[in-house]
Amino acid sequence: MGKFVEWFKIHLSKLKTIFLISVIVIVIFELSNIAKTISLDQLSDIFSRISLKNILLMALIGLISVTPMIGYDFTLNHILEQKPKKLYVFETSWFVNTLNNIAGFGGVVSAGLRSEFYGKQTSGKKVIQALSKILVFTMSGLSIYALLSFFLVIFDDHNEYLRQYWIWLIAGGLYFPIVFCLSLFGKGEYLGDLKSSHRLQLIGYSFLEWTGVLVSFISTGLLMGVSVSVRDVVPLFIAATVIGIVSMIPGELGSFDLMMIFGLSALGTSRETVIAWILLFRLFYYLVPFAIGLILFFKNISSTINERYKGIPLSLLKEVAHKLESFLLYFTGIMLVLSATIPEAFIRVSFLRHLNPIHSRVIVVFPAILLGFLLMVLGRGVSARVKRAYIPTIVIVAATFLYSMLAGFRLSSGVFLTLVLLFVIFSKNELFREQLVYSAEWLTIDGIIMGSLAILYIIIGVYNSPKIHHRHRLPDFFLFPSEQIWVVGFIAIFIGAFFVLLLIRFLKNKRIQIGETLDESRIQHILTTHGGNADSQLVFLNDKKVFYYNDGEEDTVFFQLSTFNNKILVMGDPSGKATDFESATEELIKQADRYNYLPVFYENSEEMVMILHEFGYDFIKFGERAHVFLPDFTMSGKKMKGQRASFNKVLKEGYQFDVLKPPFSAETMQNLRSISDEWLDGRKEKGFSLGFFSEDYLQRAPIAVIKNGGDDIVAFANFMPTYTDNIGTIDLMRHSPEKAPGGTMDFLFINLFQYMRDELGLEYFDLGMAPLANVGTSRKSFTQERIAYLVYNFGSRFYSFGGLKDYKDKYATKWLPEYVLYSRDSWIGYVMIALLITDNAPVQGEKKYRGLRRFIFKT
Template sequence: MKKAIQLIKKHATFLKGMFILIVSVLVVAQLLSIFKTLSLSKFQNILDNVSWWQFAIILLVGLIAIIPMLGYDFTLKKMANLEYPNRYIFEASWIINTINNLAGFGGLVSIGLRNEFFGKGAKDKRIIGALTKILVFVLSGLSIYSLFFFVLIQFFSLSDYVKQYWIWLLGAGLYFPIVFLFARRKKEGLLSGLSVKNRWRLTATSFFEWTGMIVTFSLIGYFLKSPIPLSDAIPLFIAATVIGIVSMIPGGLGSFDVMMILGFSSLGLPRETVVLWLLLYRIAYYFLPFLLGALLFSKHLFTKLDEKYNGIPLQLVIEIFHKLIVGLLYFSGMIMILVATIPEAFTTNKWLEHLNPFRLHIIAQFPSILLGFSLLIMGRGIAARVKRAYWPTIILLVVTIFYAFLTDFSLLTVFYFVLLLLLVIVAKRELYREQLVYSWETMTVDGIIYGILTILYLIIGFYNLPSFSNHFGHHYHHPLKPGSFLLFPSEKAWLSGFIAIMIVIAFLSLFTRYLRGFKKKVGEPLNKEVANHILTTYGGNIDSELIFLRDKEMYIYYEETEPTVFLQFRTINNKCVVMGNPSGKKEDFTAALKAFIFDCDALGYLPVFYEVSEKTVLTMHEFGYDFIKMGEEALVDLHSFSLAGKKQRGARALMNRLTKEGYTFEVVQPPFTNQVITELRAISDSWLEGRKEKGFSLGFFDEPYLQRNPIALVKNQAGEIVSFANIIPTYTKESATIDLMRHHKEKAPSGSMDFLFIHLFDYLKEDGIHYFNLGMAPLSNVGKYRSSFIQERIAAFVYEFGSELYSFQGLREYKSKYASLWNPRYTLYSRDSWILYVMIALLIIDNQKTDETLTE
C-alpha cells in the first residue's frame, strides 16, 4: 500500500494531466454529439426574441456580478499590510479574478497573478501565506449554497432529476463547515493567524461572489422565458459547477456545459435554448469581464513600459489618439456634407456606401450641412487643443446623435457618434490652450476643404438645372446625362442648400470668433529698466541693443524673482518671431527658451528663431525644431587686422586720399544736441531717397535709440558730417558692431564708409574689443547646391526676390575685404510650421513700416 502511495505521489503531475485529458476528451465527444442535434433555425428564432435592451441588462449584471470578488484582494491588503492605493487594488483585482475565472486550475493562476501584482514578482512569504488562507475560503460561498439546496431537496418536492445530484451537493456542502471549524481550532499551520473578522470577511466575499453568478444565470433564464422553476434550475447549476471544478478543466468549460445541456433537456427545455442560455452566461460573466480585465492589464503593462522609457510611449499614444479624434471629426463633417450634397452617390456606388458610416437616407440639406461644417470647425479647435472647443464639441455631437435618431435611425450611426463623443470626453485633458490662433497653414488646409465642398455643391446645383436659356431665348439642354449620381432631387432642394451654406458661413464665423477668445499675446512691451539691468549685469550680444527700438515685444525670464534673460520678438499670425539669441545670463538660456516655448504653446503660438547661432540651434533642435541656414556673419579680428599687405593695398590708398582731402573721423558721445540730430537725419533721408526703412532685425532712424550710444562720424574739410554709424554695444569685451550706416548721397565722397570702418577698427581695438561684427550676409552660401535642403532653397528664393530696399548680392564680397572669420546664422521653426509661410512672415516683419510698429 505504501509503495502504491509513493508511486502515485511520484507521478502525481502525470496522473493529473492524464485525468484532465481523459475528461476533456469525453466532454468534447459529448458536446459534438449534442451539437449535431441542434437546429440553427430554432436557435436563430430564440435569439431574435431577445431584445437589445435585454442584452444590455444581461451584460451589465454580468459586470456587476464580478465586483464582490474584489473583496478577496482588499482583504489581502489588510492581512498582508499592503501599501497600494485602493484604485490599484481595484484594477489589479479585476484583472486577477477575470483571468482566473477563465483559467481555473484550482486558483493556482490567481496565486501567481497576485504575487506578480502585489509582491512585484518576488516570492513574498507574507503575501503567499495570506493567499493560501484566502484560497481555502474561495469555495465557501458555493459550499453554503450547496448545503442549502441539499437540505431543500430533502424536505421539499423537487424534480427527481435534480435530486439525483444530492451527493454532489452534500459533498460540496460539507466543505464550508469543516474549513470554518478547522480554521477556528488550528493554532499552527496553514490557517493559523487568521482572525475571526477576516474569516467572516472572506466568507461573505465568497457568498456574494456565488450569489452574483447565480443572479446572472437566473436573469438570462428569465429573459429567455425558461419554464424551469428556479428551485430546480439553481441546484442543477450548482451541481454542474461542482462537477466542473472537480474536472479541473479551466473554467469548467465543457464539463459544466454538458451537465447543464443534458440536465435542462431532461427537464423539458429545448437544447437550442439551453445552448443560448449558456452562451449568454459565458459572455456576460466570463468573456466581457475578461475583456475589460485585459484592457486594464494592457494599461498596467503600458504604465510599466512608459515608466521604463521615461514617458515616451505615453506621449506617442496621446499624439496618435489626438490625431485620430481630429481625423474622425473632419471625416464626419465632410461625409455629412457630401451625403447632403450628392445623396445618390452613397446609394448607387458600393465603395462610397461602405465608406459612409452613417447609412442615413433622410439626412440632407440644411441640418446636415450645418452640422457637417460645424464638425469641421470643431475639428480644427480640437486639433489646436483649445480648451474652449471642448463643450461646443460635446454639445455638437449630442445634437448630431439626436438628429440621427429623429431623422433616419441607424444603430451604426449612433454607435459611431457615441464612440466619437466618448473619445472627445477622454481627451479633455489634452485641450490645454487658451485660444485658437488661426495660422496661415491651417487656413490653407481648411480653405481647401471648405472651398472644394462649397464649389462642389454649387457646381452640382448648376449642372442639375434641366435646361437653361441664352439671352436670345434659345433653349438648351444640359449635356450631362440624367441619372448621374451628381444630380440633386430638385433645384428647390439645391437652393435651400445654398441658403444653408450662407447661414453656415455665419455660424463658422461665430464659432471661430469664440475659439479665438480674447486674443492674448505672449510677452510685454519694452521694460527699459529690466532690459538695462539684465544687459549690464549679465551681458548681451550684437542684437541685444535692438530691443530699445521699441518695435518688438519683450519676454523676460526670472530665476525666482531675479530677471536674468530676455528675448525680443514680434508676433505675426501665429508666429512669435524672435530676433537673435537670448540676452543675459548664459546659464539660464535653455530654461528661458523652454519657458518661452511653453508660454507660446499655451496661447497657441509657434516661436520662430531668426538669425541665431549654432549653440541655439543645438539647444532648440532638442526641443524638436527644424532649422535652415540664413547666411553668415562677418567678424573682423581687431588684434590681427592690418592695412599692410597686398590685399589691403586699395584700402591704404583710399585712407591716404581721403585724409589728404581733409576728411576726419570722430566718435561723439551722447547726449546729442538737436543740431547734431538734425544733421544726422538729413544724411539718413538723403541715403534713403524716399524709401521706407527696414525694421526688426536692423535699426532705423529713431532719436531715443540713437541717444543711447556713441556715434562714429566722418566730416569733410568744412566740418560737416557726411557719414555716420551708431556703435552698438554687446555689453562684453568680446565684440562690438554698428547698426545704422548712412552717408549723404551728394556730400559724402566715394569710400567714406570704408574710411569710417577702418578708423572704427582702431578705436574699438584701443577700447579692448576683440572682434568687430560686420553683420550678416543674408543667404550667403545658402541653397546653392543640389544637396541643399529644399527648405533652404525655398528660403533663398523668397528672400532673394522679396527685399525692396537691400540687395544681398555682392554683400559678402564687400565684407570679405575685412572679415577674418565667418559664423553661420540660422532660422529655427517648429515642424508644425511651413517653411514658405515662415519666410513670408520674416519678409513681412523685416519690411514692415517702422511707424506701424513704433510705440512710445
C-alpha cells in the same frame, strides 16, 4: 526536493514571464472563441429590438454584479497583513476577477496574478497559504445555491424536466459543507487556521458574487422581454454552471451554452431567443467588465513600466493616444459630411460602407453636415491641445451619438462613438493650452479638407440638377436622393460655416501675447551685469516685445521678439548671462507652448543651434555674419587697392571723420534727420532686425560722422554697443546722396576700423549678416534651405543679397554662419513668409518719418 526549490528560486523571474505570456495567449485564444460565437450584425439586430434604457440597464447590472468579487482581494490582503492603497486593490482585483471569468482553468490564472500583484512583499509560502483559502471559498456561494436548487427541484414537482439535474446539484451542494467543516475543524496551515471573520467575509463575498451572476443573467432575459419563471431558470443555470466548472473549460464555453439552450428551449423559450440571451449575458457580464479591467490593468502596468523608464513610455503613449483622438474626430467628421454628400456611394460601395463608422439606416443631411464640420474644428482644437475644446467636444460627440441613434442605431456606431468619447474624457489632462492660435499651416490643412468637402457637395448638386442636360448617364457615385434634400444640405453648409466661426472664436479665447513692453531699468541691469551681443542694443528701439528670464533672484536673460500669427519671431541670440541661456530658452518655449505659439529663432549662432536642437528644433543656415579682425587690418596690399583709392579721393576733397559723443543737440539731431530723410527718399523705413531713425535710440551711443570742408555733416553711422570687450559694430549708416561724394561709405568704414582698434582697443568689427550667403545654391543643399532662398529672395523687392555679400567680402576676415531655427510643427515656407513680412513691416510708433533701410550691415 531541495535542488528543485533552489532551481525554482533561480528561475523564478523567467517562470513569471512564461506565466504572464501564457495568460496572454489563453486570453487571446478564449476571446477569439467568444468572438466566433458573437456576430456583430446579430447583436446589432438584437439591439435594434431592445430599448436603449434596457440596454443601459443590462450593462449597469452586469458591472454591479461583478463588484462583489473585489472583496476577495481585500480579505486576501488582510490575511497577508498588508495595507496597499484601496484604489490599487480595486483596480487590480477587477482585472483579475474579470480575467478569471473568461480564462477559468479552475482559478489557476487568478492565483498566479494575485501572487504577482499582492505577494511581492510577503514570503512565497504565506502567499500560497492565503491564496488557497481564498480559492477554496470562491465556490461556496455557488454551492449554497446548488443546495437550494436541489431542494427546489426535489420537493417542487411542478417541472419534471429539471429533476434530471439533481445529481449535479447535490454534487455542487455538498462542496460548501465539506469546505466549511474543514476550515472550522481542520488543523492544516492551508485552510484550518482561517479566522472566523475572514471565513464569514469570504462566504459572504462568494454568495454575493453568485447572486450577482444569477441577477445579471435573469435580468438580461427579463429586459429582453422574455417571459420565464425565475424558479425554473435558477436550478437550470446553477446545474449548467456546475457542469461547466467541473469541465474546467474557460468561461464554461460550450457546456454551459448547450445546457442553457436545450434547457430553456424545453422550458418554452425559442432557441434563437436563448442564443441572443446568452450573447447579451456574455457581453455585459464578461466582455464589458473585462474591457474595463484591461484599461485598469494597463493603467497600473504602464505606471510600473513608466517609472522604470523615467516617464518616456507614458509620454509616448499619451502622444499616440492624442494623435489617434484627433484623427478619430477628423475622420468621423469627414465621414459624416461624405455620407450626406454621396449617400448612394455609402450604400453601393462596400469599401465605403465598411469604412464609415456611423452606420445609420437613414441619412439626415442637415445634422450630418453640421456635426461633421463641427467635429473637424474640434479635432483641430483637440490637436492643438486647447483647454476650451474639452466640453464642446464631449457635447458634439454626444450629439453625434444621439444623431446615430435617431437615424437608426447600430451597435458598431455606438461602440465607435463611445470609444471616441472615452478618448476625449481620458485625455483631458492633455489639453493644457489657454487659447487656439490658428496657424497658416492648420488653416491650409483644414481649408483643403473642408473646402474640398463643400466643393464636392456643390458639384454633386450640379450633376443631379434636372435643369442640366447630361450626355452620359450619371455614375452611381454621384446619385443624390432629391434636389430638395440637396438644397437643405447646401443651407446646412452656410449655417455650419457660421457655427464653425463661432466655435473657432470660442476656442481662440481672448488673445494673450508673449512678452512685455520695454523696461529700461531691467534691460540695463542685465546688460551691465551679464553682458550682451551685437543685437542687444536693438531692444531700445521699443518696436519689439521683451521676454525676461529670472533665475529666482534677479533678471539674467532677455529675448527680443515679435508675434506673427502663431509664430513668435525671436530676434538674435539671447542677451545676458550665458550660463542661463538654456534655462531661459526652455522657459520661453514653455510659455509659448502654453499659449499655443511656436517660437522661430532668427539670426542665431551655432551655440543656440546646439541648445535648441535639444528641444527638437530644426534649423537651416540663413546667412553668414562678417567679422573684420582689426589688429590685422591694413590699407596696404593689392586687395585694398580700390578701397585705398576711394579713401584717398574723399580725403583729398577735404572730408573728415569725427566721432560725436551724446548727448546731442537738437541742431545735430535735425541735421542727422535731414540726411536720413534724403537718403530714404520717401521710402518707408522698416523695423525688427535693424535700427531706424529714432532720436531716443541715437542718443544712447556715439555717432561717427563725415564732414565736408564747411564742417557740414554729409554721412553718419551710430555706434551700437555690444556689451562685450572685443567686438564693435554700428547700426544705421546713412549719407546725403547730393552732398556726399562717391566712396563715402568706404571712407567711413576704414575710419571706423581704425578708430575702434586704436581708440577703443577692440579686436573685431561686426559688419553684420549677409542674408542667404551660400544658402540653398548648391544642388546638395537641404530642401528647406532652397525654399528659404526662393521665398526670401523673391519676396524682398528692395535688397540685393548677392551685392551685399560681395561688398562685405572686401573687408571680412571671417564669416560666421547664422541660422533660423523653427519647430518641426512649422512649415519652412510659412516660417520664411512670417520673417519676410515682419522684417519688412513699416515701423509703427510716434515717428512721422519712416523709410527703407538698406542691408548695409544687418537684416
